[in-house]
Amino acid sequence: xxxxxxxxxxxxxxxxxxxxxxxxxxxxxxxxxxxxxxxxxxxxxxxxxxxxxxxxxxxxxxxxxxxxxxxxxxxxxxxxxxxxxxxxxxxxxxxxxxxxxxxxxxxxxxxxxxxxxxxxxxxxxxxxxxxxxxxxxxxxxxxxxxxxxxxxxxxxxxxxxxxxxxxxxxxxxxxxxxxxxxxxxxxxxxxxxxxxxxxxxxxxxxxxxxxxxxxxxxxxxxxxxxxxxxxxxxxxxxxxxxxxxxxxxxxxxxxxxxxxxxxxxxxxxxxxxxxxxxxxxxxxxxxxxxxxxxxxxxxxxxxxxxxxxxxxxxxxxxxxxxxxxxxxxxxxxxxxxxxxxxxxxxxxxxxxxxxxxxxxxxxxxxxxxxxxxxxxxxxxxxxxxxxxxxxxxxxxxxxxxxxxxxxxxxxxxxxxxxxxxxxxxxxxxxxxxxxxxxxxxxxxxxxxxxxxxxxxxxxxxxxxxxxxxxxxxx
Numbered sequence: 001x002x003x004x005x006x007x008x009x010x011x012x013x014x015x016x017x018x019x020x021x022x023x024x025x026x027x028x029x030x031x032x033x034x035x036x037x038x039x040x041x042x043x044x045x046x047x048x049x050x051x052x053x054x055x056x057x058x059x060x061x062x063x064x065x066x067x068x069x070x071x072x073x074x075x076x077x078x079x080x081x082x083x084x085x086x087x088x089x090x091x092x093x094x095x096x097x098x099x100x101x102x103x104x105x106x107x108x109x110x111x112x113x114x115x116x117x118x119x120x121x122x123x124x125x126x127x128x129x130x131x132x133x134x135x136x137x138x139x140x141x142x143x144x145x146x147x148x149x150x151x152x153x154x155x156x157x158x159x160x161x162x163x164x165x166x167x168x169x170x171x172x173x174x175x176x177x178x179x180x181x182x183x184x185x186x187x188x189x190x191x192x193x194x195x196x197x198x199x200x201x202x203x204x205x206x207x208x209x210x211x212x213x214x215x216x217x218x219x220x221x222x223x224x225x226x227x228x229x230x231x232x233x234x235x236x237x238x239x240x241x242x243x244x245x246x247x248x249x250x251x252x253x254x255x256x257x258x259x260x261x262x263x264x265x266x267x268x269x270x271x272x273x274x275x276x277x278x279x280x281x282x283x284x285x286x287x288x289x290x291x292x293x294x295x296x297x298x299x300x301x302x303x304x305x306x307x308x309x310x311x312x313x314x315x316x317x318x319x320x321x322x323x324x325x326x327x328x329x330x331x332x333x334x335x336x337x338x339x340x341x342x343x344x345x346x347x348x349x350x351x352x353x354x355x356x357x358x359x360x361x362x363x364x365x366x367x368x369x370x371x372x373x374x375x376x377x378x379x380x381x382x383x384x385x386x387x388x389x390x391x392x393x394x395x396x397x398x399x400x401x402x403x404x405x406x407x408x409x410x411x412x413x414x415x416x417x418x419x420x421x422x423x424x425x426x427x428x429x430x431x432x433x434x435x436x437x438x439x440x441x442x443x444x445x446x447x448x449x450x451x452x453x454x455x456x457x458x459x460x461x462x463x464x465x466x467x468x469x470x471x472x473x474x
Contacts, residue, residue: 001182002061002071004069004072005070005071006069009069009140010070018109018241019240019241019414021106021110021411022139023109023110023136024138025106025133025134025135025408025409026150026406026408027102027133027406027407029098029130029407031401032128032401033402037398038123039121039123041399042084042119045160046149046152046153049152049163051168052152055115055140056117056140056149057115058072058115059072059073059075060072063182064179065180074173075114076170083118083119084121085120087122088122088124089124089125099246100245101133106133106243106409110135110137116137117136119132119135120133132150153398156392156394156395156397157397160400230295230383231293231294233295234287234417235383235384235418236383236415236417239416239439240438242437243434244434244443245433245434245435246431246432246446247407247431248447249428249429249431250431252393252424254454258460262333262334263334264334264340265337269333269457270388270422271297271299271320271322271340272329272457275332275336275453276329276453277452277453278295278322278446280452280453281442281449285442291326292325293324293325294322294324295321295322297319297322297382297383298318298385298386300387319382323335330460384419385416385419385420386420387408387420388421389423389424390423391406392426393424393427396425403425403426405430406423408421409432411434412434417435417436418433418434418436418440418446419433420432421433433447
């Protein structure tokens with residue numbers, strides 16, 4: 001019998017509508033090798049390696065009468081060229097044009113009658129570069145077998161690892177009667193599924209998804225314990241179907257330097273930077289940012305060891321009130337570090353065991369894991385979702401082309417104008433900000449504020465060193 005979608009996976013199909021497509025993505029920027037890089041090379045690479053991700057050749061098939069959750073079936077007409085697409089910018093393409101193209105591509109929902117993923121090769125970037133954009137529906141990210149296609153095509157050396165040709169024949173698709181029979185068998189084996197399916201079919205979809213998440217026990221109890229209604233914010237408005245995409249780039253060493261000077265963790269510094277950026281952005285909008293002003297962030301964070309690829313990776317998810325009303329950047333950092341420590345000591349930081357019980361995950365899908373947690377809970381208890389995923393600190397390649405930057409693209413949820421993802425890679429930190437087009441026409445202002453917030457904290461380390469030198473002279 002085909003694999004059946006879990007209750008959480010299928011909830012993302014129910015939650016999706018014209019303004020909130022439930023896919024995650026990534027904008028990968030590469031330096032083309034001397035031998036060049038083209039569409040045919042990418043298609044050949046994906047065609048060979050897609051055997052490592054069999055879900056990418058399957059589509060969703062609904063059970064007649066919605067008697068059970070849908071199942072994954074092999075796509076009888078699977079065509080890799082349909083999913084791997086080619087685009088180009090007017091040469092020489094700028095980074096701004098690439099961001100605009102990414103926003104338009106990510107605004108479009110995936111075709112529900114086909115496997116739920118797409119890859120775009122974007123050619124003609126300035127400086128001999130090209131980009132690869134990936135889109136994967138969250139229902140595919142089951143955390144057990146799902147691995148993002150962008151991870152499959154990457155290699156640790158310029159020479160691609162050998163991949164044997166594997167001939168694939170799709171399994172015969174079950175008939176409607178077979179799907180119904182399978183649903184009945186599953187219901188007999190697991191009576192609770194009947195109740196769950198009835199709720200999904202008849203109750204409000206959002207309430208059903210919340211009920212599913214409540215079953216995670218430790219996760220939701222921790223979140224609801226920490227939760228208070230977040231303050232009103234321009235970050236929480238009705239959203240439309242179109243997007244803007246902003247990026248910011250920083251040096252990982254700068255974050256380490258700030259941490260060494262003021263204590264805390266790298267993630268504390270990241271949150272302090274975002275708090276400072278949001279404060280400055282709100283002020284450009286002439287918002288009232290009093291001393292007690294905060295922005296509530298939902299922050300699922302991976303703290304895995306690089307190279308570890310098992311479900312034993314360490315993950316934490318928590319709510320934190322970013323002190324956007326605080327003027328002093330060091331005090332902002334200290335307050336965040338203190339709150340993070342309180343979360344940890346008070347048991348409000350949720351560990352990997354609770355997350356695996358909820359959705360499961362593999363390292364390449366950690367941003368999607370954060371988006372999954374935020375999709376239903378965030379609009380009730382937070383103003384923004386922030387994911388921070390550490391990546392490998394050595395170069396990666398696709399068919400000889402070196403990966404220069406990796407910007408995550410998280411989906412928006414209803415009433416949330418922006419989502420913020422970070423990936424650290426090869427000494428850099430890459431921010432991806434997916435935003436509603438109408439509500440965030442100043443997304444470039446916010447990304448500029450991120451760079452300014454980093455400089456603001458770096459200035460405090462310089463001042464500390466200057467004071468220390470003077471003290472030694474005296």
